[in-house]
Amino acid sequence: MSDDGSKATDGRATDAPAGSGAVTASIEALFSEDRTFPPPEDFVARANVNDRSLHDEAAADVLAFWARQADALDWVRRWDSVLEWNLPFAQWFVGGSLNVSYNCVDRHVLAGRGDKVAFYWEGEPGDARTITYGELLDEVQRFANVLKGLGVTRGDRVCIYMPMVPEVVVAMLACTRIGAAHSVVFGGFSAGALRDRINDADAKVLVTADAGWRRGKPSPLKPNADVALADCPSVSGVVVVDRCGTDPDMVEGRDWWWHDLVPAADPACEPEAMGSEDLLYLLYTSGTTAKPKGIMHTTGGYLTQVAYTHKFVFDLHPDDDVYWCAADVGWVTGHSYIVYGPLANGATSVLYEGTPDHPARDRWWSIVQRYGVTILYCAPTAIRTFMKWGTQEPEKHDLSSLRLLGSVGEPINPEAWMWYALHIGGARCPIVDTWWQTETGGIMISPLPGLTTTKPGSATHPLPGISAEVVDDDGNVVEVGGGYLTISQPWPSMLRGIYGDPDRYAETYWSRFPGRYFAGDGAKLDEDGYLWLLGRVDDVMNVSGHRVSTTEVESALVDHPTVAEAAVVGANDETTGQAIIAYVTLKGGQEPSDERGEDLRRHVATRIGPIARPKTLVFTDDLPKTRSGKIMRRLLRDVAEGRVLGDTTTLADPAVVEEIARRAAAAPAEG
Numbered sequence: 001m002s003d004d005g006s007k008a009t010d011g012r013a014t015d016a017p018a019g020s021g022a023v024t025a026s027i028e029a030l031f032s033e034d035r036t037f038p039p040p041e042d043f044v045a046r047a048n049v050n051d052r053s054l055h056d057e058a059a060a061d062v063l064a065f066w067a068r069q070a071d072a073l074d075w076v077r078r079w080d081s082v083l084e085w086n087l088p089f090a091q092w093f094v095g096g097s098l099n100v101s102y103n104c105v106d107r108h109v110l111a112g113r114g115d116k117v118a119f120y121w122e123g124e125p126g127d128a129r130t131i132t133y134g135e136l137l138d139e140v141q142r143f144a145n146v147l148k149g150l151g152v153t154r155g156d157r158v159c160i161y162m163p164m165v166p167e168v169v170v171a172m173l174a175c176t177r178i179g180a181a182h183s184v185v186f187g188g189f190s191a192g193a194l195r196d197r198i199n200d201a202d203a204k205v206l207v208t209a210d211a212g213w214r215r216g217k218p219s220p221l222k223p224n225a226d227v228a229l230a231d232c233p234s235v236s237g238v239v240v241v242d243r244c245g246t247d248p249d250m251v252e253g254r255d256w257w258w259h260d261l262v263p264a265a266d267p268a269c270e271p272e273a274m275g276s277e278d279l280l281y282l283l284y285t286s287g288t289t290a291k292p293k294g295i296m297h298t299t300g301g302y303l304t305q306v307a308y309t310h311k312f313v314f315d316l317h318p319d320d321d322v323y324w325c326a327a328d329v330g331w332v333t334g335h336s337y338i339v340y341g342p343l344a345n346g347a348t349s350v351l352y353e354g355t356p357d358h359p360a361r362d363r364w365w366s367i368v369q370r371y372g373v374t375i376l377y378c379a380p381t382a383i384r385t386f387m388k389w390g391t392q393e394p395e396k397h398d399l400s401s402l403r404l405l406g407s408v409g410e411p412i413n414p415e416a417w418m419w420y421a422l423h424i425g426g427a428r429c430p431i432v433d434t435w436w437q438t439e440t441g442g443i444m445i446s447p448l449p450g451l452t453t454t455k456p457g458s459a460t461h462p463l464p465g466i467s468a469e470v471v472d473d474d475g476n477v478v479e480v481g482g483g484y485l486t487i488s489q490p491w492p493s494m495l496r497g498i499y500g501d502p503d504r505y506a507e508t509y510w511s512r513f514p515g516r517y518f519a520g521d522g523a524k525l526d527e528d529g530y531l532w533l534l535g536r537v538d539d540v541m542n543v544s545g546h547r548v549s550t551t552e553v554e555s556a557l558v559d560h561p562t563v564a565e566a567a568v569v570g571a572n573d574e575t576t577g578q579a580i581i582a583y584v585t586l587k588g589g590q591e592p593s594d595e596r597g598e599d600l601r602r603h604v605a606t607r608i609g610p611i612a613r614p615k616t617l618v619f620t621d622d623l624p625k626t627r628s629g630k631i632m633r634r635l636l637r638d639v640a641e642g643r644v645l646g647d648t649t650t651l652a653d654p655a656v657v658e659e660i661a662r663r664a665a666a667a668p669a670e671g
């Protein structure tokens with residue numbers, strides 16, 4: 001088991017942090033006597049789910065249950081069989097066909113809701129756009145025709161490398177309209193990371209922008225894309241949104257401006273009827289090796305589960321709610337809960353381009369007030385950052401429109417949960433702590449806010465239709481206590497594989513516990529049957545809710561000409577969940593120095609992206625290894641977290657780790 005579980009320990013809520021009198025006074029009202037949080041009565045009264053009927057239906061006949069959820073979508077042809085399960089390969093709604101953009105846009109317009117707002121978009125500089133479903137339909141069709149004009153056909157891949165502007169949603173939906181799969185690469189990734197993902201996917205077209213606004217400055221994208229494209233023979237066309245007016249280089253015959261092509265494009269494009277199991281998108285995520293995995297999601301099952309979870313976990317009332325998922329569209333949270341789930345359900349969403357501290361640290365709360373946001377979904381790392389900034393920031397604004405809060409990406413520690421509940425939710429809003437992964441496609445474990453009594457720090461129970469179980473080392477089901485989180489039955493939005501590597505799919509997810517999907521997370525079940533997620537048990541770090549592979553950072557480090565060897569671990573961090581700590585041995589003749597350390601950190605940021613930049617870099621003459629040569633990351637984590645060193649008897653040279661501990665204590669860290 002990982003020792004990173006200290007963040008979510010027991011079911012006890014901690015005392016409220018000091019805040020304004022009004023807010024602290026209501027803390028007692030928030031909890032029942034056993035320090036649990038039952039759903040507020042007025043919330044229950046209006047909730048989409050306030051009894052066990054969904055659970056009962058799913059327990060009675062899980063396939064019939066999922067078929068009913070799939071019936072909420074519009075199908076061109078209904079499926080012949082709900083599930084074909086050939087472990088570990090699942091096919092859902094086999095024989096069915098549908099189009100995702102039709103389900104997300106056309107059908108709402110056809111139902112007379114063309115004037116309903118799909119997105120209230122706000123750029124970081126304060127510029128804003130309101131995009132209705134009708135306008136979205138127009139743009140999507142035009143851009144679909146632009147893609148066709150660039151030679152994209154059904155079955156092709158399109159790479160999207162963009163800031164949080166409305167065009168990113170248009171580009172994704174346009175791909176689905178013509179049956180091309182998209183691969184969105186987070187705008188914070190480097191040119192090298194972009195290049196590798198384009199090449200792995202063999203993408204034909206890249207959609208990008210000159211730059212996006214970040215903390216008041218344009219953060220360049222097109223220049224990175226140009227570096228990447230020098231080594232991407234598959235890309236024949238590039239479409240560029242002019243977001244910041246930075247006047248990037250444009251390659252004649254390859255690069256096109258969005259504003260030239262889209263207005264001139266044919267405004268009508270029939271949606272392709274896609275097979276339920278046709279590829280919808282690829283999304284790359286870090287695993288335990290240096291090579292990111294192209295997670296494959298398909299069409300019918302994915303859309304079914306994201307629409308279902310979005311409706312019930314967020315208790316969506318599409319006519320009343322203003323929903324805001326503050327993730328970046330470059331991560332799976334953005335795919336499932338900014339784009340596909342909310343649009344399939346006809347929601348009105350907020351889309352915000354920039355950082356939470358521009359121009360000031362109350363930007364989010366200003367947005368909540370101005371748009372009347374009712375549902376807010378964000379990551380614990382953001383909440384902890386807001387805690388650090390202080391209650392005076394949210395107190396500058398009227399947050400009374402909020403009625404439900406969500407959390408995702410990492411375990412939420414009870415302190416952050418309480419702060420969120422009190423200072424953002426005004427002791428009035430249920431919190432849904434949603435556990436899921438890029439691979440699961442949609443939410444798997446979460447409270448249902450009108451039904452579930454929550455405990456701060458626990459994601460509570462699997463959703464109706466989902467079979468999650470904790471098992472011990474031997475794969476035996478654990479009733480109470482700790483172990484590994486597994487999923488024991490296929491689910492509609494599960495990954496269908498790793499692009500180009502079926503063996504790695506079976507090996508990574510299905511080999512550790514036969515017949516079960518192993519999530520890579522530790523988990524514990526308490527006496528009341530509540531699930532507590534305890535973080536990763538593999539060599540994957542979780543930094544600010546983003547997955548970073550230790551091996552990937554190590555390989556970026558050893559790729560530097562001065563580095564002989566590197567070991568990377570994630571250490572508990574108050575704000576970011578985990579922080580990246582790198583131990584580096586330089587080649588003979590190279591001298592450690594602060595400048596060298598800074599240089600190596602920068603090197604990692606350039607190779608992978610700023611999120612992978614180590615917070616601390618410790619130079620060491622040797623790394624702690626077993627006699628067979630395996631680096632003992634556990635000891636390095638102990639060092640990084642300042643713990644008394646564990647068992648060192650299996651080390652080839654126990655003195656090594658003492659020396660590292662001494663140096664680590666003296667190493668500079670970024671704030």
Ligand code: WT7
Binds near residue numbers: 285409439459
């Ligand atoms: C890993 C998946 C799901 C979208 C964002 C991250 C961790 C995610 C929770 C939660 C505890 C969580 C797990 C998981 N995780 N949500 N509510 N409580 N841990 O997606 O990058 O695929 O990472 O994030 O460790 O395995 P991802």
